[in-house]
Amino acid sequence: MNDFLISVVVPCYNEAENIPVLINRLKLALAAYSFEIILVNDGSTDTQQELELASTLDSRVSYLSFSRNFGHQAALKAGIDHAQGDCIVTLDADMQKPPEIIPEMIILWQKGNEIVTAVSKNEGQPGRFKRWTSAWFYRMLTWLAEHPIVQHGADFRLFDQKVANVIRGISGQNLYLRGIFAWAGYTQATVFYREEKRMAGTTKYSLIKMLNLASNGITSLSIKPLRMALAMGVGFAFLATVYGMYAITIVFLGMTVPGWASLVASIVFLSSIQLIVLGVIGEYIGKIYREVSQRPTYLISKTNLDLSQTYQQVD
Numbered sequence: 099m100n101d102f103l104i105s106v107v108v109p110c111y112n113e114a115e116n117i118p119v120l121i122n123r124l125k126l127a128l129a130a131y132s133f134e135i136i137l138v139n140d141g142s143t144d145t146q147q148e149l150e151l152a153s154t155l156d157s158r159v160s161y162l163s164f165s166r167n168f169g170h171q172a173a174l175k176a177g178i179d180h181a182q183g184d185c186i187v188t189l190d191a192d193m194q195k196p197p198e199i200i201p202e203m204i205i206l207w208q209k210g211n212e213i214v215t216a217v218s219k220n221e222g223q224p225g226r227f228k229r230w231t232s233a234w235f236y237r238m239l240t241w242l243a244e245h246p247i248v249q250h251g252a253d254f255r256l257f258d259q260k261v262a263n264v265i266r267g268i269s270g271q272n273l274y275l276r277g278i279f280a281w282a283g284y285t286q287a288t289v290f291y292r293e294e295k296r297m298a299g300t301t302k303y304s305l306i307k308m309l310n311l312a313s314n315g316i317t318s319l320s321i322k323p324l325r326m327a328l329a330m331g332v333g334f335a336f337l338a339t340v341y342g343m344y345a346i347t348i349v350f351l352g353m354t355v356p357g358w359a360s361l362v363a364s365i366v367f368l369s370s371i372q373l374i375v376l377g378v379i380g381e382y383i384g385k386i387y388r389e390v391s392q393r394p395t396y397l398i399s400k401t402n403l404d405l406s407q408t409y410q411q412v413d
């Protein structure tokens with residue numbers, strides 16, 4: 099047996115059917131190690147009993163239950179906050195990402211890599227829409243990001259406790275952990291896996307949740323959108339000046355023509371640009387507002403963990 103502890107953090111949102119299989123596969127995959135499994139119940143309607151049962155059957159399994167659905171990223175953060183391990187693995191509950199590759203990730207960690215990201219070779223078998231939108235999203239993110247993002251790395255990752263401490267120190271409601279891992283630096287490595295089909299249930303990432311994550315991804319990674327808005331404003335101001343001069347000239351030359359179409363087109367175009375720019379600014383202001391209101395990232399309503407032993411959010 100090795101003398102280090104591995105914490106496996108699994109966010110669960112209505113994953114009752116997947117939990118027994120998940121735990122069995124984790125136990126088999128990690129048989130050679132000391133480990134703890136922290137299941138985070140993100141406001142599920144069906145999962146609580148399953149979690150309580152799993153934790154009574156095996157003392158290495160514990161659960162944290164939220165008072166409502168706070169989202170996948172908040173669930174990851176809660177698990178990380180309360181993990182005791184020397185290294186922490188984050189994994190989905192739906193068996194799309196095979197726990198069997200965790201030992202390979204542990205070896206890379208032992209070799210000195212502080213963050214090991216698992217990258218899917220085949221992008222699972224999600225629908226074409228999801229594959230397409232995610233490919234475009236990553237392309238845009240890479241372009242916008244101020245730090246390199248591991249492409250196609252979902253939140254299946256192993257990282258050292260010192261990286262966990264960085265995450266524990268970050269509070270807020272606009273978490274985008276992939277961005278934080280990219281920003282944090284450290285020695286990073288990747289492993290590859292074949293994504294399987296979701297075992298039971300359907301995706302818990304609705305379109306709204308995906309859009310929300312995408313917006314957090316962009317706005318938490320950089321302020322480039324704001325700079326683009328400014329650049330666009332300057333560009334259009336220049337064009338407007340040129341056009342204004344042209345208009346004045348033709349008035350003086352007595353060549354005024356009925357310019358209804360160009361007038362309407364430019365008003366519609368410019369006002370839509372203004373609305374977009376205002377929207378971008380509003381998005382950031384909204385996030386600032388939420389951060390200054392300093393509400394906690396999540397609320398725990400039930401757990402079998404002794405919370406006094408673990409990291410507490412300092413909000």
Ligand code: UDP
Pocket residue numbers: 108109110111112113140167168169170173189190191192194296300301302303307
């Ligand atoms: N999840 C969560 N809260 C949510 C949405 C998802 O905890 O609001 C969990 C979900 O139970 C799963 C993981 O996040 O363990 C990834 O979600 P899912 O597999 O539905 O996403 P997909 O693989 O379809 O992108």
Ligand code: MG
Pocket residue numbers: 190192194296301
């Ligand atoms: Mg999934």
